[in-house]
Amino acid sequence: xxxxxxxxxxxxxxxxxxxxxxxxxxxxxxxxxxxxxxxxxxxxxxxxxxxxxxxxxxxxxxxxxxxxxxxxxxxxxxxxxxxxxxxxxxxxxxxxxxxxxxxxxxxxxxxxxxxxxxxxxxxxxxxxxxxxxxxxxxxxxxxxxxxxxxxxxxxxxxxxxxxxxxxxxxxxxxxxxxxxxxxxxxxxxxxxxxxxxxxxxxxxxxxxxxxxxxxxxxxxxxxxxx
Amino acid sequence: xxxxxxxxxxxxxxxxxxxxxxxxxxxxxxxxxxxxxxxxxxxxxxxxxxxxxxxxxxxxxxxxxxxxxxxxxxxxxxxxxxxxxxxxxxxxxxxxxxxxxxxxxxxxxxxxxxxxxxxxxxxxxxxxxxxxxxxxxxxxxxxxxxxxxxxxxxxxxxxxxxxxxxxxxxxxxxxxxxxxxxxxxxxxxxxxxx
Numbered sequence: 165x166x167x168x169x170x171x172x173x174x175x176x177x178x179x180x181x182x183x184x185x186x187x188x189x190x191x192x193x194x195x196x197x198x199x200x201x202x203x204x205x206x207x208x209x210x211x212x213x214x215x216x217x218x219x220x221x222x223x224x225x226x227x228x229x230x231x232x233x234x235x236x237x238x239x240x241x242x243x244x245x246x247x248x249x250x251x252x253x254x255x256x257x258x259x260x261x262x263x264x265x266x267x268x269x270x271x272x273x274x275x276x277x278x279x280x281x282x283x284x285x286x287x288x289x290x291x292x293x294x295x296x297x298x299x300x301x302x303x304x305x306x307x308x309x310x311x312x313x314x315x316x317x318x319x320x321x322x323x324x325x326x327x328x329x330x331x332x333x334x335x336x337x338x339x340x341x342x343x344x345x346x347x348x349x350x351x352x353x354x355x356x357x358x359x360x361x362x363x364x365x366x367x368x369x370x371x372x373x374x375x376x377x378x379x380x381x382x383x384x385x386x387x388x389x390x
Numbered sequence: 391x392x393x394x395x396x397x398x399x400x401x402x403x404x405x406x407x408x409x410x411x412x413x414x415x416x417x418x419x420x421x422x423x424x425x426x427x428x429x430x431x432x433x434x435x436x437x438x439x440x441x442x443x444x445x446x447x448x449x450x451x452x453x454x455x456x457x458x459x460x461x462x463x464x465x466x467x468x469x470x471x472x473x474x475x476x477x478x479x480x481x482x483x484x485x486x487x488x489x490x491x492x493x494x495x496x497x498x499x500x501x502x503x504x505x506x507x508x509x510x511x512x513x514x515x516x517x518x519x520x521x522x523x524x525x526x527x528x529x530x531x532x533x534x535x536x537x538x539x540x541x542x543x544x545x546x547x548x549x550x551x552x553x554x555x556x557x558x559x560x561x562x563x564x565x566x567x568x569x570x571x572x573x574x575x576x577x578x579x580x581x582x583x584x
Contacts, residue, residue: 236451259451261480264472271441271473275413275448278433278570280578283448301438301445305566 221353221379222247225312226255228354232361234282234310235259238269242288244314244380249286266291267298270309277307282365285311289333289374290326299340302370309342309370310360320382334374342370348378393553394529396490400461401426402532403488403539410540411449411573414562415442415462417497419490423461424562430576433569434562440469443487447477450485453577457484459539464491464505464549471514477545478519486539486546487515492554500554515547524548 219227225248229237237252238261239245252258263269269285276283287295292313302309316323317330334344343363347356357373364371400422404412413433414423419442420434433449435442446460467489477485493506505511512523522544526535535548563569574582 236448261447261451261476264475267441268444268470268473268476271438271444272448274438274441275445275450276452277448278445278573278577279411279449279452280574280581281448281452298438298441301435301441301566304437305570307570 220247221350221375222251224354225357226251228357228361229284230255230257232282232365234284234361236261236272236276236281236283237286238263238272238283239286240264240266240269240288240291242286242291242314244288244316244375245286245312248312266294269311270295270298270301273309274301274305274307277302282308283310285309287311287313289313289315289317290329292333292336292372293329296336296340299337299342299370303341306368308364308368310364311342311372312357312375313372314375314380315377317377319377321377322382322386330377337372340370342372344372344374346374346376348376350379353379394527394532394550395555396492396550396552397422397425397557399490399526399532399550399552403459403461403536405536408540409456411453411456411458411577413442413446413449413458413460413462415439415460415466417463417466418492418557419461419463419466420562421557421559422490425557425560428562430572432562433573436564436566439466440473442466443470443473443477446485446487447473447480447482450482451480454482454484456577457486457540458482459486459488461488461490463496464489464493464503464511465495465497467511468504468509474515474518474520474547478515481519481521481545483543483545486542486548488535488539488548488550490552491549492552494554496554496556500556512547512549520545520547522546526550 236259239249240263241249253260261272266287273283273285315330317326321327337344345356345360347353360371360373363369404426411431412423414420416435416437416439423432423434442462443460446458450458489511491505493503495501495503512525516523524535526532526548538546
């Protein structure tokens with residue numbers, strides 16, 4: 165993956181430099197660059213065409229949640245979780261709960277577990293800071309707790325206000341007794357979430373999966389990213 | 391008008407409770423619950439302030455055939471105000487939130503809470519969309535609340551204005567793992583070890 169990205173950047177830079185005197189729009193240059201990469205065999209065509217045969221990682225998480233009988237999905241929305249939230253909301257077999265603050269999701273999951281139902285909490289890394297005190301609840305009660313955290317404030321962050329919490333997310337979780345798994349690569353999302361579900365619910369542990377900003381993509385407000 | 395005594399109210403609400411599930415917020419509500427008995431379907435909390443109502447929501451969603459009552463104080467509820475919005479949107483018909491409002495932070499030296507200065511928790515719940523809210527100020531109305539708790543098929547939020555008396559503490563079990571497993575066994579039987 166790193167080779168592919170590196171190769172892509174190299175070819176795109178080269179093409180951009182070469183076409184600059186001819187005032188060709190960057191999008192065209194990028195397309196030409198992409199085709200060149202395919203032609204020289206650095207990148208398989210499927211990678212450029214947004215390969216339809218490989219499931220998006222959010223679809224894989226959705227399938228895993230269902231396969232492991234997790235019925236209640238709570239969240240404070242985040243752009244990185246948009247696709248997964250929509251998949252859950254459109255799934256009549258799941259109960260989705262929109263929260264006003266992330267800590268509500270910990271108490272919700274605790275109550276659900278008391279009643280025999282599995283829950284998971286989706287949030288952005290800044291939400292982890294809102295959770296600290298409530299993390300004592302599943303810990304002291306020996307309950308499972310699973311959260312999937314989309315990261316901000318690390319890989320190419322545009323917004324400086326996101327950086328402090330993004331940089332302390334894993335430390336805060338670990339200090340609160342939460343096992344932390346981290347994923348940088350789309351191909352590793354499913355096995356990591358699978359392992360997190362297993363240790364959370366089979367061994368009654370508190371577990372967070374950090375979905376890195378490298379995986380999700382840093383957004384640029386100046387460019388109008390959503 | 392005589393001020394209501396919190397323990398009398400709680401014991402009256404819990405009389406012949408059947409299979410009512412009770413979550414109690416930390417401090418006095420947990421002691422009140424313990425003073426009225428010690429039931430496997432009790433979940434008295436010793437921390438996680440602000441989380442009692444959401445624990446109730448989780449239970450209400452997981453156990454839709456049973457009634458779930460959250461018994462908490464004004465201070466604990468104030469810390470989880472956002473959860474009123476979350477719960478109102480979910481609108482579970484089997485959940486009841488009962489706030490024993492003494493207008494004090496009782497556990498920390500009886501400092502006045504926001505409700506001593508006009509903050510109206512029932513109005514906030516109504517504003518969030520709770521279909522039914524009640525404010526109970528007199529002994530004769532406690533039975534109406536009791537009836538709502540056991541027979542109503544609507545999400546309910548009630549404030550019971552109680553005297554700010556300091557009572558001897560009656561301590562419920564503190565071991566969270568025990569309290570958890572006890573309730574799961576009562577609700578789930580053999581599945582409780584899953």
